[in-house]
Amino acid sequence: MKKLLNTLYVTNSDAYLKREGLNIVISVDNKRIGRYPIHILRQIICFNYMGISPALMKLCMENNVSVTFYDPFGRFCGRVVGKSYGNIYTRKKQYKLSESIDSIDFVKNIIYAKAYNCRKLLIRGKLDHKDKIDLPRVEKVINRIKELMLQIPLAKTKDEIRGIEGKIASEYFSVFDELIIKNREEFYFNGRNKRPPLDMVNAMLSFLYSILTNEIASALEGVGIDSYAGFFHTDRPGRVSMALDIIEEMRAFMVDKFVLSLINLNRIDETKFEIKENGATLLNEKGRNLILSYWNERSHEEIYHPFLEEKVQIGLLAHVQAQLLNSYIRGDIESYPPYMRK
Structure with a gap:
């Protein structure tokens, strides 16, 4: 159970949610483990089998707090929303x-992050296994990805970014075997x-x-x-x-x-x-x-x-x-x- 970004995550599959006044109460085996005022939340995400009481569902809909259900493996099951929820606007x-x-x-941000995380993994591999890998080969790719990252903010079109992303992926996978x-x-x-x-x-x-x-x-x-x-x-x-x-x-x-x-x-x-x-x-x-x-x-x-x-x-x-x-x-x-x- 964790609250992030005004969202309550219920990750315990045995948890049950119910209403208590204007509050959300979470219990496991009839023992209370959490209590949250409805006004501090924007949505509830449940990975539990036990479910939620109809009274709490009504309270959530009245306060425009969406309730989303997943099974414990993360597969989306459904969502309950109030009539004023801004889904169509979004x-x-x-x-x-x-x-x-x-x-x-947005595109520049995700591809820059991709390059950064790929490069980070190669750097970590170089530090952890420097005596077991071809260091010059890996370092060359690390430097090449850094050069490509500098090109991303300068791109004018998405097609340009797609070209840069393709080069980043090619460079990265060319030395992925070194990390094995x-x-x-x-x-x-x-x-x-x-x-x-x-x-x-x-x-x-x-x-x-x-x-x-x-x-x-x-x-x-x-x-x-x-x-x-x-x-x-x-x-x-x-x-x-x-x-x-x-x-x-x-x-x-x-x-x-x-x-x-x-x-x-x-x-x-x-x-x-x-x-x-x-x-x-x-x-x-x-x-x-x-x-x-x-x-x-x-x-x-x-x-x-x-x-x-x-x-x-x-x-x-x-x-x-x-x-x-x-x-x-x-x-x-x-x-x-x-x-x-x-």
Whole structure:
């Protein structure tokens, strides 16, 4: 249970919420663990099975406090809102921005954050494993990404930024294999490939990118943002473009670092994969279950959020960023602050 950005997160799956006057009371096994006045909140996000009382739901609707429900694994279930909730206002502004050059500052911010977090991961790898990697090769890419970062603020169009982003990704993945220090014969990486992935590292990256994309899409829908209307990724039927926008800032820290830890800490082996006749390499059922187990375990770890200036659970990061994006779209904050790992 945690309150951030005027939002109450209920992460205990056994928690039950009820009304007590003009207050929200949270209990577990009939024991009170929290109490919040309704007027200090803008929304409640629940990851619990026990639910919320009808009386509290009514109080929330009367006070324009939205209540969003997810299952304990983070899948979006639904949302209860009052009649004056500004969902249509937010989406109209979102659609207008998506067609406008005015959203270029948002695009610059997320791609700069992507570059920063990729570079940060390489620097960390260089410091931790300097005797096990090709230092000149990694340092060259670290410097090259820094040069590309300096070009981002100067870009005039989104297409220019897409070009810079492509170069950043190419440089980064050209040395990603250097960060694999265990089981290199099995977990080799010769560059990013997908649809289908052709090695075990790419299989894990693709699987977890999909998991994180779905988590972000659920978080966006939870605050009333259309996850299909992005500012950086172009529209395409069935593509959650806004979720793909937000994942750019999170890939290196949330997924890439996690995959490296699975390999380098010997938490996964080749028995968790299957290789098809066409060379496609996929996680088998045991592999998926193993990775999701570690993923959910990691979600409870806390990280420092520079913009909020406080710690948040890793599993709540997508929800925090969705709220910040919502604040930016509505004009409550001047620019969108992407997550940059310090």
